[in-house]
Amino acid sequence: xxxxxxxxxxxxxxxxxxxxxxxxxxxxxxxxxxxxxxxxxxxxxxxxxxxxxxxxxxxxxxxxxxxxxxxxxxxxxxxxxxxxxxxxxxxxxxxxxxxxxxxxxxxxxxxxxxxxxxxxxxxxxxxxxxxxxxxxxxxxxxxxxxxxxxxxxxxxxxxxxxxxxxxxxxxxxxxxxxxxxxxxxxxxxxxxxxxxxxxxxxxxxxxxxxxxxxxxxxxxxxxxxxxxxxxxxxxxxxxxxxxxxxxxxxxxxxxxxxxxxxxxxxxxxxxxxxxxxxxxxxxxxxxxxxxxxxxxxxxxxxxxxxxxxxxxxxxxxxxxxxxxxxxxxxxxxxxxxxxxxxxxxxxxxxxxxxxxxxxxxxxxxxxxxxxxxxxxxxxxxxxxxxxxxxxxxxxxxxxxxxxxxxxxxxxxxxxxxxxxxxxxxxxxxxxxxxxxxxx
Numbered sequence: 001x002x003x004x005x006x007x008x009x010x011x012x013x014x015x016x017x018x019x020x021x022x023x024x025x026x027x028x029x030x031x032x033x034x035x036x037x038x039x040x041x042x043x044x045x046x047x048x049x050x051x052x053x054x055x056x057x058x059x060x061x062x063x064x065x066x067x068x069x070x071x072x073x074x075x076x077x078x079x080x081x082x083x084x085x086x087x088x089x090x091x092x093x094x095x096x097x098x099x100x101x102x103x104x105x106x107x108x109x110x111x112x113x114x115x116x117x118x119x120x121x122x123x124x125x126x127x128x129x130x131x132x133x134x135x136x137x138x139x140x141x142x143x144x145x146x147x148x149x150x151x152x153x154x155x156x157x158x159x160x161x162x163x164x165x166x167x168x169x170x171x172x173x174x175x176x177x178x179x180x181x182x183x184x185x186x187x188x189x190x191x192x193x194x195x196x197x198x199x200x201x202x203x204x205x206x207x208x209x210x211x212x213x214x215x216x217x218x219x220x221x222x223x224x225x226x227x228x229x230x231x232x233x234x235x236x237x238x239x240x241x242x243x244x245x246x247x248x249x250x251x252x253x254x255x256x257x258x259x260x261x262x263x264x265x266x267x268x269x270x271x272x273x274x275x276x277x278x279x280x281x282x283x284x285x286x287x288x289x290x291x292x293x294x295x296x297x298x299x300x301x302x303x304x305x306x307x308x309x310x311x312x313x314x315x316x317x318x319x320x321x322x323x324x325x326x327x328x329x330x331x332x333x334x335x336x337x338x339x340x341x342x343x344x345x346x347x348x349x350x351x352x353x354x355x356x357x358x359x360x361x362x363x364x365x366x367x368x369x370x371x372x373x374x375x376x377x378x379x380x381x382x383x384x385x386x387x388x389x390x391x392x393x394x395x396x397x398x399x400x401x402x403x404x405x406x407x408x409x410x411x412x413x414x415x416x417x418x419x420x421x422x423x424x425x426x427x428x429x430x431x432x433x434x435x436x437x438x439x
Contacts, residue, residue: 001025001044003416007035008049008377011056011347012367021054023373027415031369047418049377052410056347056366057085057374058328059354061142062174062225062249063300065089065109065117068318070302072112073429077392078300078325079115080412080420085374086355086364086435087324088142089119093150096121097129099139106434113432114425115414116374118142118360120174125150127158134169140436142358143172143223148207149272153180160214167220172247172358174223177207177232178273189315192262196274201229204273208232212239212246223357224248226299228273230283237292247357248293250284252331253321255296257281257399265399267317271299289345294353298327306396322394326386329405336380337406359437377411384408390425 003023009016010032022030065075065087079087089109096102096119109117121136121144122129133144146162148154166173182203188194208224215222216239227233227250236248257269258278269275287293301320304312323330328350335341355365363372384407386400387393395401412420419427 002030003045003047005047005049005054005375005377008052008054010054010367011343014344016053016343021367023416027373027417029367029369029371029373047377047411051381052377052379053343054367055376055378056351057364057376057412057414058083058350059086059360059364060084060297060300060324060327061088061295061354061358062090062297063087063324064320065300066105067092068301068303068320069305070300070322072109073114074392075300075324076113076115076117076432077390077425078322078394080425081389081393081409082325083328083376083378083409083412084115084324085376085412085414086116086118086360088358089117090145091119091123093123093125093147094129095123096136096141097124098132099135102136102139102141109432110430110434112429114419114427114429115432116435117432118358118435118437120145121171123147124158124162125154127161130158130161130165133165133171137169137171140434141171142437143174145174145176145225147176149176149178149180149183159211163211163214163218163220163222166222167218170221172221172223174225175211176225177211178203179207179210182206187315192266192314193259195270195314196259196262199272199274201231201276201280204229205231205235208235212236212244215239215246216242216244221245222247226251226254226273226297227284227293228254228276228280230276230280230287233283233287233292237287240292249295249297250288250293251297251299252323252327252334253399255281255284255288256330256334267312267314268397268399269321270314270317270319271321272319285339288349289341294349294357296327296331296349298323300324302394302397306394322397325389325393325395326398326400329384329407329409330386330400330403332407333405360435362438364435373413373416375411375413376409377413378407378409380407382408392425
Protein backbone atom coordinates (compact mmCIF):
# COMPACT_ATOMS: atom_id res chain seq x y z
CA UNK A 1 0.00 0.00 0.00
CA UNK A 2 1.40 3.39 -1.03
CA UNK A 3 0.22 6.40 0.95
CA UNK A 4 0.33 10.04 -0.11
CA UNK A 5 0.52 13.17 2.04
CA UNK A 6 -0.42 16.09 -0.15
CA UNK A 7 -0.83 19.88 -0.04
CA UNK A 8 1.52 20.39 2.92
CA UNK A 9 4.98 21.89 3.27
CA UNK A 10 7.53 19.14 3.95
CA UNK A 11 10.70 19.64 6.01
CA UNK A 12 13.46 17.89 4.07
CA UNK A 13 17.10 18.67 3.25
CA UNK A 14 17.12 21.45 5.84
CA UNK A 15 14.24 23.46 4.39
CA UNK A 16 10.50 23.55 3.87
CA UNK A 17 9.50 22.28 0.45
CA UNK A 18 6.20 22.65 -1.39
CA UNK A 19 5.98 18.97 -2.18
CA UNK A 20 3.86 15.88 -1.72
CA UNK A 21 5.29 12.95 0.19
CA UNK A 22 5.01 9.28 -0.74
CA UNK A 23 5.15 6.46 1.84
CA UNK A 24 5.94 2.96 0.64
CA UNK A 25 4.16 -0.21 1.70
CA UNK A 26 6.93 -1.05 4.17
CA UNK A 27 6.47 2.22 6.07
CA UNK A 28 9.47 4.01 4.60
CA UNK A 29 9.73 7.40 2.92
CA UNK A 30 9.47 6.66 -0.80
CA UNK A 31 10.23 10.21 -1.92
CA UNK A 32 8.96 13.71 -2.52
CA UNK A 33 7.18 14.84 -5.67
CA UNK A 34 6.24 18.24 -7.02
CA UNK A 35 2.67 19.22 -6.32
CA UNK A 36 2.11 19.74 -10.04
CA UNK A 37 2.48 15.97 -10.50
CA UNK A 38 -0.75 14.33 -9.37
CA UNK A 39 0.05 11.08 -7.52
CA UNK A 40 -3.45 10.56 -6.12
CA UNK A 41 -4.31 7.74 -8.51
CA UNK A 42 -1.22 5.80 -7.48
CA UNK A 43 -1.96 5.99 -3.76
CA UNK A 44 -4.09 3.65 -1.70
CA UNK A 45 -4.56 6.31 0.96
CA UNK A 46 -4.30 10.09 0.95
CA UNK A 47 -3.85 12.57 3.82
CA UNK A 48 -4.61 16.19 3.03
CA UNK A 49 -2.07 18.36 4.89
CA UNK A 50 -3.29 21.68 3.51
CA UNK A 51 -2.09 24.57 5.66
CA UNK A 52 0.19 22.28 7.65
CA UNK A 53 3.84 21.41 7.99
CA UNK A 54 5.01 17.82 7.57
CA UNK A 55 7.83 17.37 10.08
CA UNK A 56 10.01 14.52 11.34
CA UNK A 57 8.50 12.87 14.41
CA UNK A 58 9.94 13.86 17.75
CA UNK A 59 12.46 11.62 19.52
CA UNK A 60 12.40 11.75 23.32
CA UNK A 61 15.46 10.01 24.71
CA UNK A 62 14.57 10.26 28.40
CA UNK A 63 11.18 9.11 29.67
CA UNK A 64 10.17 6.77 32.50
CA UNK A 65 7.64 4.65 30.66
CA UNK A 66 6.82 1.76 32.98
CA UNK A 67 7.60 3.15 36.40
CA UNK A 68 5.58 4.55 39.29
CA UNK A 69 1.96 4.73 38.14
CA UNK A 70 2.87 4.89 34.44
CA UNK A 71 2.48 2.08 31.88
CA UNK A 72 3.87 1.55 28.39
CA UNK A 73 0.48 1.84 26.75
CA UNK A 74 -0.68 5.05 28.40
CA UNK A 75 2.75 6.67 28.15
CA UNK A 76 3.08 5.80 24.47
CA UNK A 77 -0.39 7.20 23.76
CA UNK A 78 0.64 10.42 25.47
CA UNK A 79 3.79 10.46 23.33
CA UNK A 80 1.75 10.12 20.15
CA UNK A 81 -0.50 13.02 21.17
CA UNK A 82 2.62 15.09 21.71
CA UNK A 83 4.18 14.30 18.32
CA UNK A 84 6.79 11.89 19.70
CA UNK A 85 7.22 8.90 17.41
CA UNK A 86 10.21 7.29 19.17
CA UNK A 87 10.68 7.31 22.93
CA UNK A 88 13.62 5.89 24.88
CA UNK A 89 12.72 4.30 28.19
CA UNK A 90 14.65 5.08 31.36
CA UNK A 91 14.16 1.86 33.38
CA UNK A 92 14.16 1.58 37.19
CA UNK A 93 17.25 0.53 39.15
CA UNK A 94 18.94 -2.71 38.00
CA UNK A 95 16.13 -3.67 35.55
CA UNK A 96 18.17 -3.41 32.34
CA UNK A 97 21.60 -4.19 33.77
CA UNK A 98 21.67 -7.55 31.94
CA UNK A 99 20.77 -8.53 28.37
CA UNK A 100 18.04 -10.81 29.74
CA UNK A 101 16.55 -7.97 31.76
CA UNK A 102 16.62 -5.69 28.75
CA UNK A 103 14.93 -8.26 26.51
CA UNK A 104 12.23 -8.93 29.09
CA UNK A 105 11.42 -5.25 29.50
CA UNK A 106 11.39 -4.61 25.76
CA UNK A 107 9.08 -7.59 25.25
CA UNK A 108 6.62 -5.94 27.62
CA UNK A 109 6.95 -2.68 25.72
CA UNK A 110 6.47 -4.48 22.41
CA UNK A 111 3.13 -5.82 23.61
CA UNK A 112 1.83 -2.43 24.71
CA UNK A 113 3.48 0.60 23.07
CA UNK A 114 1.78 2.39 20.18
CA UNK A 115 4.94 4.30 19.16
CA UNK A 116 8.45 3.02 18.53
CA UNK A 117 10.68 2.65 21.57
CA UNK A 118 14.19 1.99 22.78
CA UNK A 119 15.78 1.73 26.20
CA UNK A 120 18.78 2.73 28.22
CA UNK A 121 20.71 0.16 30.22
CA UNK A 122 20.93 0.13 33.99
CA UNK A 123 20.05 2.05 36.04
CA UNK A 124 23.51 1.62 37.58
CA UNK A 125 23.80 2.23 41.32
CA UNK A 126 26.25 -0.53 42.29
CA UNK A 127 29.16 -2.53 40.84
CA UNK A 128 27.01 -5.55 39.96
CA UNK A 129 25.08 -3.39 37.47
CA UNK A 130 28.19 -3.05 35.31
CA UNK A 131 29.15 -6.73 34.98
CA UNK A 132 27.05 -7.45 31.87
CA UNK A 133 26.90 -3.97 30.38
CA UNK A 134 28.82 -5.03 27.25
CA UNK A 135 26.03 -7.53 26.55
CA UNK A 136 23.43 -4.83 27.19
CA UNK A 137 25.19 -2.70 24.57
CA UNK A 138 25.09 -5.57 22.06
CA UNK A 139 21.37 -5.96 22.73
CA UNK A 140 20.85 -2.46 21.34
CA UNK A 141 20.58 -0.22 24.41
CA UNK A 142 20.77 3.46 23.48
CA UNK A 143 23.00 4.24 26.45
CA UNK A 144 23.32 3.25 30.10
CA UNK A 145 22.46 5.36 33.11
CA UNK A 146 24.07 6.12 36.44
CA UNK A 147 21.88 7.76 39.08
CA UNK A 148 24.35 9.48 41.38
CA UNK A 149 22.02 10.57 44.25
CA UNK A 150 20.72 7.06 44.93
CA UNK A 151 20.27 5.90 48.51
CA UNK A 152 22.99 5.12 49.40
CA UNK A 153 24.72 7.43 46.90
CA UNK A 154 26.70 5.95 44.03
CA UNK A 155 30.28 5.65 45.22
CA UNK A 156 33.12 7.35 43.38
CA UNK A 157 34.61 3.93 42.72
CA UNK A 158 31.42 2.79 40.94
CA UNK A 159 31.23 6.05 39.02
CA UNK A 160 34.83 5.67 37.83
CA UNK A 161 34.17 2.06 36.82
CA UNK A 162 31.07 3.20 34.91
CA UNK A 163 33.10 5.83 33.05
CA UNK A 164 35.74 3.22 32.20
CA UNK A 165 33.01 0.85 31.03
CA UNK A 166 31.61 3.51 28.71
CA UNK A 167 35.09 4.06 27.26
CA UNK A 168 35.71 0.33 26.81
CA UNK A 169 32.41 -0.71 25.21
CA UNK A 170 31.57 2.55 23.42
CA UNK A 171 28.12 2.89 24.98
CA UNK A 172 27.29 6.43 26.07
CA UNK A 173 27.03 6.91 29.84
CA UNK A 174 23.85 8.82 30.64
CA UNK A 175 24.19 10.42 34.05
CA UNK A 176 21.90 12.04 36.58
CA UNK A 177 24.51 14.42 37.97
CA UNK A 178 23.86 15.49 41.55
CA UNK A 179 26.54 15.26 44.22
CA UNK A 180 24.85 13.91 47.35
CA UNK A 181 27.34 15.63 49.64
CA UNK A 182 25.85 18.95 48.50
CA UNK A 183 22.23 17.97 49.26
CA UNK A 184 20.53 18.88 52.52
CA UNK A 185 19.07 15.91 54.38
CA UNK A 186 16.35 18.00 56.04
CA UNK A 187 13.80 19.88 53.91
CA UNK A 188 11.70 22.77 55.18
CA UNK A 189 8.39 21.64 53.68
CA UNK A 190 6.58 24.67 55.13
CA UNK A 191 8.56 26.84 52.69
CA UNK A 192 7.50 26.50 49.01
CA UNK A 193 11.18 26.94 48.11
CA UNK A 194 12.41 24.48 50.74
CA UNK A 195 12.79 21.56 48.34
CA UNK A 196 14.76 23.62 45.81
CA UNK A 197 16.95 25.12 48.52
CA UNK A 198 17.80 21.63 49.80
CA UNK A 199 19.08 20.60 46.35
CA UNK A 200 21.25 23.57 45.29
CA UNK A 201 22.68 24.06 41.83
CA UNK A 202 26.20 23.35 43.08
CA UNK A 203 25.20 19.69 43.52
CA UNK A 204 24.66 19.38 39.76
CA UNK A 205 27.63 21.54 38.84
CA UNK A 206 30.11 19.73 41.08
CA UNK A 207 28.92 16.32 39.89
CA UNK A 208 29.16 17.39 36.24
CA UNK A 209 32.71 18.70 36.64
CA UNK A 210 33.72 15.52 38.48
CA UNK A 211 32.36 13.09 35.90
CA UNK A 212 33.68 15.12 32.95
CA UNK A 213 37.16 15.09 34.46
CA UNK A 214 36.84 11.29 34.63
CA UNK A 215 35.55 11.16 31.06
CA UNK A 216 38.47 13.27 29.87
CA UNK A 217 40.94 10.87 31.47
CA UNK A 218 39.21 7.70 30.25
CA UNK A 219 38.08 8.85 26.81
CA UNK A 220 34.45 8.01 27.58
CA UNK A 221 31.28 9.24 25.83
CA UNK A 222 29.06 11.03 28.38
CA UNK A 223 25.52 12.43 28.27
CA UNK A 224 24.43 14.85 31.02
CA UNK A 225 20.75 14.42 31.87
CA UNK A 226 18.19 17.21 32.41
CA UNK A 227 20.58 20.16 32.72
CA UNK A 228 19.02 22.71 35.07
CA UNK A 229 21.90 25.08 35.86
CA UNK A 230 23.49 27.65 33.60
CA UNK A 231 26.87 26.87 35.13
CA UNK A 232 26.44 23.21 34.14
CA UNK A 233 25.98 24.30 30.53
CA UNK A 234 29.17 26.36 30.77
CA UNK A 235 31.07 23.34 32.09
CA UNK A 236 29.78 21.19 29.23
CA UNK A 237 30.91 23.81 26.72
CA UNK A 238 34.35 23.99 28.35
CA UNK A 239 34.97 20.24 28.42
CA UNK A 240 33.69 19.79 24.88
CA UNK A 241 36.17 22.42 23.71
CA UNK A 242 38.86 20.24 25.34
CA UNK A 243 37.81 17.28 23.22
CA UNK A 244 35.60 15.43 25.70
CA UNK A 245 32.78 13.53 23.98
CA UNK A 246 29.95 15.07 26.00
CA UNK A 247 26.36 15.64 24.96
CA UNK A 248 23.51 17.05 27.01
CA UNK A 249 19.76 17.48 27.33
CA UNK A 250 17.37 19.80 29.10
CA UNK A 251 13.61 19.93 29.61
CA UNK A 252 10.84 22.43 28.84
CA UNK A 253 10.27 23.02 32.55
CA UNK A 254 13.86 24.14 33.09
CA UNK A 255 13.55 26.50 30.12
CA UNK A 256 10.19 27.96 31.12
CA UNK A 257 9.97 28.04 34.91
CA UNK A 258 12.16 29.42 37.68
CA UNK A 259 12.44 28.60 41.36
CA UNK A 260 10.00 31.34 42.38
CA UNK A 261 7.26 29.54 40.41
CA UNK A 262 6.99 26.99 43.22
CA UNK A 263 4.93 29.66 44.99
CA UNK A 264 2.30 29.43 42.24
CA UNK A 265 2.43 25.82 41.05
CA UNK A 266 3.70 23.99 44.11
CA UNK A 267 4.14 20.23 43.78
CA UNK A 268 3.25 20.22 40.07
CA UNK A 269 6.77 21.48 39.43
CA UNK A 270 8.53 19.12 41.81
CA UNK A 271 11.33 17.27 40.06
CA UNK A 272 14.99 16.44 40.55
CA UNK A 273 17.04 18.41 40.00
CA UNK A 274 14.69 21.26 40.99
CA UNK A 275 14.02 24.56 39.26
CA UNK A 276 16.74 27.22 39.31
CA UNK A 277 16.94 30.99 39.00
CA UNK A 278 15.71 33.13 36.09
CA UNK A 279 19.30 33.68 34.92
CA UNK A 280 19.71 29.92 34.58
CA UNK A 281 16.75 29.64 32.20
CA UNK A 282 18.22 32.32 29.95
CA UNK A 283 21.62 30.65 29.86
CA UNK A 284 19.97 27.32 29.03
CA UNK A 285 18.05 28.88 26.13
CA UNK A 286 21.30 30.31 24.76
CA UNK A 287 23.16 27.02 25.27
CA UNK A 288 20.41 25.19 23.39
CA UNK A 289 20.48 27.69 20.53
CA UNK A 290 24.28 27.48 20.35
CA UNK A 291 24.36 23.67 20.31
CA UNK A 292 25.99 23.32 23.73
CA UNK A 293 22.86 21.49 24.88
CA UNK A 294 21.82 19.05 22.17
CA UNK A 295 18.24 18.04 22.79
CA UNK A 296 15.02 18.67 24.71
CA UNK A 297 13.44 15.75 26.55
CA UNK A 298 10.40 15.33 28.78
CA UNK A 299 11.96 13.33 31.65
CA UNK A 300 8.40 12.00 31.85
CA UNK A 301 7.61 10.48 35.23
CA UNK A 302 4.27 9.79 36.90
CA UNK A 303 4.53 8.82 40.54
CA UNK A 304 0.78 8.53 40.99
CA UNK A 305 -2.32 9.06 38.86
CA UNK A 306 -3.55 12.67 38.75
CA UNK A 307 -6.00 13.52 41.51
CA UNK A 308 -9.36 14.97 40.55
CA UNK A 309 -8.73 18.14 42.55
CA UNK A 310 -5.17 18.40 41.27
CA UNK A 311 -3.91 19.10 44.78
CA UNK A 312 -0.96 17.06 46.02
CA UNK A 313 0.97 17.96 49.18
CA UNK A 314 4.52 18.91 48.22
CA UNK A 315 6.10 16.54 50.70
CA UNK A 316 4.03 13.56 49.51
CA UNK A 317 4.46 13.95 45.77
CA UNK A 318 7.19 11.90 44.11
CA UNK A 319 9.55 14.10 42.15
CA UNK A 320 8.70 14.07 38.45
CA UNK A 321 6.68 15.82 35.72
CA UNK A 322 4.65 13.69 33.31
CA UNK A 323 5.14 15.83 30.23
CA UNK A 324 5.27 13.48 27.23
CA UNK A 325 1.98 14.66 25.72
CA UNK A 326 2.86 18.36 25.80
CA UNK A 327 6.65 18.78 25.84
CA UNK A 328 7.08 19.32 22.10
CA UNK A 329 4.00 21.55 21.55
CA UNK A 330 4.91 23.68 24.57
CA UNK A 331 8.55 23.86 23.47
CA UNK A 332 7.53 24.83 19.92
CA UNK A 333 5.28 27.59 21.27
CA UNK A 334 8.02 28.98 23.49
CA UNK A 335 10.94 28.54 21.08
CA UNK A 336 9.49 29.31 17.64
CA UNK A 337 6.42 31.42 18.35
CA UNK A 338 7.72 33.47 21.28
CA UNK A 339 11.52 33.49 20.84
CA UNK A 340 11.73 33.46 17.05
CA UNK A 341 13.66 30.23 16.66
CA UNK A 342 13.95 28.90 13.13
CA UNK A 343 12.31 25.63 12.19
CA UNK A 344 15.81 24.29 11.50
CA UNK A 345 16.82 24.92 15.12
CA UNK A 346 13.64 23.28 16.40
CA UNK A 347 13.95 20.14 14.25
CA UNK A 348 17.62 19.72 15.11
CA UNK A 349 16.88 19.71 18.83
CA UNK A 350 13.78 17.49 18.85
CA UNK A 351 14.66 14.97 16.13
CA UNK A 352 18.02 15.12 14.38
CA UNK A 353 20.34 15.41 17.38
CA UNK A 354 18.77 12.70 19.56
CA UNK A 355 18.73 10.30 16.60
CA UNK A 356 22.41 10.95 15.93
CA UNK A 357 23.59 10.83 19.54
CA UNK A 358 21.85 7.57 20.40
CA UNK A 359 22.36 5.67 17.16
CA UNK A 360 18.99 5.86 15.40
CA UNK A 361 19.90 8.25 12.60
CA UNK A 362 20.00 5.49 10.00
CA UNK A 363 16.20 5.17 10.40
CA UNK A 364 14.89 8.09 12.43
CA UNK A 365 15.15 11.85 12.80
CA UNK A 366 14.71 13.19 9.28
CA UNK A 367 12.55 12.98 6.19
CA UNK A 368 14.52 11.36 3.37
CA UNK A 369 14.07 8.37 1.04
CA UNK A 370 14.54 5.08 2.86
CA UNK A 371 14.00 6.53 6.33
CA UNK A 372 11.11 5.40 8.52
CA UNK A 373 7.97 7.41 7.76
CA UNK A 374 7.77 8.84 11.27
CA UNK A 375 5.91 12.08 10.71
CA UNK A 376 3.98 14.83 12.42
CA UNK A 377 1.44 16.89 10.51
CA UNK A 378 1.48 20.20 12.34
CA UNK A 379 -0.57 23.35 11.81
CA UNK A 380 1.65 26.21 13.01
CA UNK A 381 -1.16 28.78 12.87
CA UNK A 382 -3.86 26.85 14.71
CA UNK A 383 -4.51 27.73 18.33
CA UNK A 384 -4.64 24.89 20.82
CA UNK A 385 -5.27 24.45 24.53
CA UNK A 386 -3.46 22.01 26.84
CA UNK A 387 -6.27 19.76 27.97
CA UNK A 388 -7.00 16.16 28.78
CA UNK A 389 -7.23 13.67 25.89
CA UNK A 390 -8.64 10.30 26.91
CA UNK A 391 -7.73 8.09 29.86
CA UNK A 392 -4.03 8.17 29.00
CA UNK A 393 -3.73 11.93 29.45
CA UNK A 394 -1.62 13.26 32.32
CA UNK A 395 -2.47 16.93 31.67
CA UNK A 396 -4.28 17.27 35.01
CA UNK A 397 -0.97 16.77 36.82
CA UNK A 398 0.92 19.36 34.77
CA UNK A 399 1.61 23.06 35.27
CA UNK A 400 0.66 23.58 31.60
CA UNK A 401 -3.01 22.57 31.90
CA UNK A 402 -5.17 25.25 30.31
CA UNK A 403 -2.28 27.00 28.54
CA UNK A 404 -3.03 28.54 25.15
CA UNK A 405 -0.53 27.40 22.53
CA UNK A 406 0.16 28.46 18.96
CA UNK A 407 0.36 25.34 16.79
CA UNK A 408 -1.51 22.07 16.85
CA UNK A 409 -0.55 18.47 16.06
CA UNK A 410 -3.17 17.08 13.66
CA UNK A 411 -1.58 13.69 12.90
CA UNK A 412 1.18 11.55 14.31
CA UNK A 413 2.41 8.79 11.99
CA UNK A 414 4.85 5.99 12.84
CA UNK A 415 6.32 3.95 9.98
CA UNK A 416 3.49 5.10 7.74
CA UNK A 417 0.69 4.18 10.16
CA UNK A 418 -1.68 6.77 11.64
CA UNK A 419 -1.29 6.60 15.42
CA UNK A 420 -3.02 9.84 16.44
CA UNK A 421 -5.49 11.69 14.19
CA UNK A 422 -5.87 14.78 16.35
CA UNK A 423 -8.79 13.33 18.27
CA UNK A 424 -8.11 9.70 19.17
CA UNK A 425 -5.51 6.94 19.13
CA UNK A 426 -6.02 4.92 15.95
CA UNK A 427 -4.18 1.66 16.71
CA UNK A 428 -4.28 -1.16 19.22
CA UNK A 429 -1.64 -1.91 21.82
CA UNK A 430 1.62 -3.21 20.39
CA UNK A 431 1.81 -1.13 17.20
CA UNK A 432 5.24 0.17 18.18
CA UNK A 433 8.55 -1.59 17.57
CA UNK A 434 11.83 -1.83 19.43
CA UNK A 435 14.50 0.45 18.00
CA UNK A 436 17.98 -0.86 18.74
CA UNK A 437 21.01 1.41 18.63
CA UNK A 438 22.97 0.76 15.46
CA UNK A 439 26.27 -1.04 15.87
